[in-house]
Amino acid sequence: MITVLQTQPQNTVQDLGRFGYRELGVGTAGAMDGVALQAGNILLGNQHDAAALEIQTFPFVVRFDEARFVAVTGADAKLDLSGQPFLPWTLKHVEAGQTLSIGRPAVGARVYLCVQGGIDVPAILGSRSTQLRGGFGGLEGRFLEPGDVLKTGDGHERHSLCGALPPGQRLEQLDPEKNVIGLRAIPATDYFRFSEDARHRFWNTDWKISPQSNRTGYRLKGDQVLPESAVELRSYGVVPGIVQVPPSGEPIVQMADANTAGGYPRIASVIEADLWRLGQAPVGSRIRFVQCDHAEGIAAMSAVTLYLSDLMRVASLYQGERTTLSQAVS
Structure with missing residues (x-):
């Protein structure tokens, strides 16, 4: 479980969204940066659409009440684990009782705290995303508050050396000028x-x-x-x-x-x-x-898909190396 110690408004539980209900007036919700969410889940061996914490107001502090692997993706924020810094876009093993502090990003707007097994809140209409307008999904359909306790699902142990290049370093950028x-x-x-x-x-x-x-x-x-x-x-x-x-x-x-x-x-x-x-x-x-045009849009999405599939292949290789080593030792 995870206990929220410090948070500001706007921070929520999100997955990739709630699809198939727009004709009934129910929007998708979901992560604002779905690529970062999927990347964190891939590193952890979760399902791509496992729920995570979307953090967009800072500082944000949580305590881990049980040992877990985590991956923090999205914006380039300062991360502190019980007094020790670590890098975003990498796997980190967290011991029970440790606290994670996330500071205001130097670059970007939203940070995704992905946890081994995902955030275990009820799935409503096929999604765990917070639907703020409807007041459902996520944790009681609302922003996170200090004192909230979040359950995590069952997950697989991972290789803690695994990491990823952020998509901004891999995918084509068309920025016309600086800033x-x-x-x-x-x-x-x-x-x-x-x-x-x-x-x-x-x-x-x-x-x-x-x-x-x-x-x-x-x-x-x-x-x-x-x-x-x-x-x-x-x-x-x-x-x-x-x-x-x-x-x-x-x-x-x-x-x-x-x-x-x-x-x-x-x-x-x-x-x-x-x-x-x-x-x-x-x-x-x-x-x-x-x-x-449409053809260019489809090609651009293919590049995103390739980025995620390459990351999944690399993460699987790390896990495979760890399994082989464990078998050799036993």
Whole structure:
């Protein structure tokens, strides 16, 4: 079990999300950086979608009430295990009674504390993710609080030397300039409702993520982009990545807790392969949309899949070496 000693609002239990219920008004929820969550689970030998702790406000401190392997992925944060530092993106064996402190990241926005066996909370509609709007999933459908006790599932012992390169060091990046995050996006259904000038500004503006951003959507500050004429659309299905333009002319990118339906004009959609990068962009970051097509979006997702499959192969090799050594000693 894990006891939460110190936490701030917004920290929750998340897995890869809750799928198949959007037509009933139930969003997916799930990790904002699904690549980091899967990588941590692969290192631990968990199921890829095992639940972990998504931490986005700091400091965060927990005590381990039983020995466990852990992997901390996502943002580059300072990690302290009972007075001893250790690196993110590596396996670490934690003894019963030790405390783990996670400080504010130097780079990135969200940290994932993945634990051997996963976080064992009830699965609701096929997922353990916290659905904040509905008040269910995770731990009682709410943010974590000091004093919360979390159970962990059964897991396999791992080779503690195993680690991973963060996806930012392996996957292609399209950052147009220093301190600007490039995000590939495909023109969406209402793209041509916008004038040529508005479309040009959309692709060439360095948008700033505003403080009015959260897991539901990122609101962007920059030059206005508006349809050529006012339009009222019937509500349509919404998924993470859709870029809507409200009457203010400042786009909103739907995120993991995206609404299930909406009516604002859709100018573009961030490709699935780049959503993890947006999920790691802190408030105040600058982003620029880079136009691509469906074929490029599919190819980019194939690269993410390859990154995860390569990590699984390496993690399996480490575990295989450990098993062989144990057999030789016995």
